[in-house]
Amino acid sequence: MGLMSRTSNVVKAWYSKLLNRAEDPSVTLDYSYERQLEMLQNVKKGIADVVTAKKRLELQTQKLEVEMPKLDEQARQALAANREDLARAALERKAFAQQQLQGLDQQISDLATQQDKLSESEKRLSAKVEAFRTQKETIKAQYSAAEAQVKIGEAATGIGEQMADTGLAIQRAQDKTEQMQARAAAVDELMESGTLEDYTSSSTQLDRELAQISAKGQVDADLERLKGELSSGEAKKELEKETK
Amino acid sequence: MIVRVMGERQYRLDDDSLGRLNELDDRAQEALDRGDEGELGRYLDEMTALVKRDGESLPDDELAGSDVIVPPSDMTLEETKKFFSEEGLIPDIPN
Numbered sequence: 380m381g382l383m384s385r386t387s388n389v390v391k392a393w394y395s396k397l398l399n400r401a402e403d404p405s406v407t408l409d410y411s412y413e414r415q416l417e418m419l420q421n422v423k424k425g426i427a428d429v430v431t432a433k434k435r436l437e438l439q440t441q442k443l444e445v446e447m448p449k450l451d452e453q454a455r456q457a458l459a460a461n462r463e464d465l466a467r468a469a470l471e472r473k474a475f476a477q478q479q480l481q482g483l484d485q486q487i488s489d490l491a492t493q494q495d496k497l498s499e500s501e502k503r504l505s506a507k508v509e510a511f512r513t514q515k516e517t518i519k520a521q522y523s524a525a526e527a528q529v530k531i532g533e534a535a536t537g538i539g540e541q542m543a544d545t546g547l548a549i550q551r552a553q554d555k556t557e558q559m560q561a562r563a564a565a566v567d568e569l570m571e572s573g574t575l576e577d578y579t580s581s582s583t584q585l586d587r588e589l590a591q592i593s594a595k596g597q598v599d600a601d602l603e604r605l606k607g608e609l610s611s612g613e614a615k616k617e618l619e620k621e622t623k
Numbered sequence: 624m625i626v627r628v629m630g631e632r633q634y635r636l637d638d639d640s641l642g643r644l645n646e647l648d649d650r651a652q653e654a655l656d657r658g659d660e661g662e663l664g665r666y667l668d669e670m671t672a673l674v675k676r677d678g679e680s681l682p683d684d685e686l687a688g689s690d691v692i693v694p695p696s697d698m699t700l701e702e703t704k705k706f707f708s709e710e711g712l713i714p715d716i717p718n
Contacts, residue, residue: 381648506683537686
């Protein structure tokens, strides 16, 4: 048996279990319809979950993008102060941030694809649910119990297949989202525990040392400026004395 | 014959195309048996492409069941095995 027949069997087994629970055709119809509406709700929730996960990754991306030029600038400052060790540390962090960014871009684009697929799936399921609702009323009104059974079987196959298809799409999107959430959380956790030193925080050792260098530079410059002002002030006084 | 491409939509396919689809299906099954993920993916991609190229797509509100279903071509070997196992990949709708 080929893959296509095996796939059909899996799908049929799933929706038979889901839809063929009631003996009375009209009960089956209403029950099926309720399940379809639940399924549609499930798809909407699935899409919302994907969107949330994508937002979170986009936020991480923004944080990293803000950090990259900052780390570059810090490395420059460190080099100017003859602290190659600090410059190296800043550039290492920049490389790590770069790596994370590339991974995030790929994940965000994967999630965007998932979102599109789920939206398409929802559209198709919606159209079929509506078609089923119309048929359901016709079948109830026009057919005898025996005929209705046949008609219901046909409609249920069409809608059941779509439900299985959409169900699989949701399941796969959820698995993907969970994996990405777990990875994003792992990066957050590592940063918090200090293993990866959070370069978004201003209180790291590197930042402190660089702040000291830059503060020292500022103090030196201010001192020079004041000295200059003082000496020119004294020169001015002496000049005033002489003219008196 | 009506063919569904899982994760996508349903198509109506003539017998000639269906014959070629079945040949590819046999090779995909062999690749799965060998555990060759790359080959499996390639055959499934070809199957999907064939159905889309030669088939006529059915409207969204058509309620016909499919004669055969082409599994998604981006499934990993592990996912495929799980899909065909008893538990299946498709979850129950939560009550």
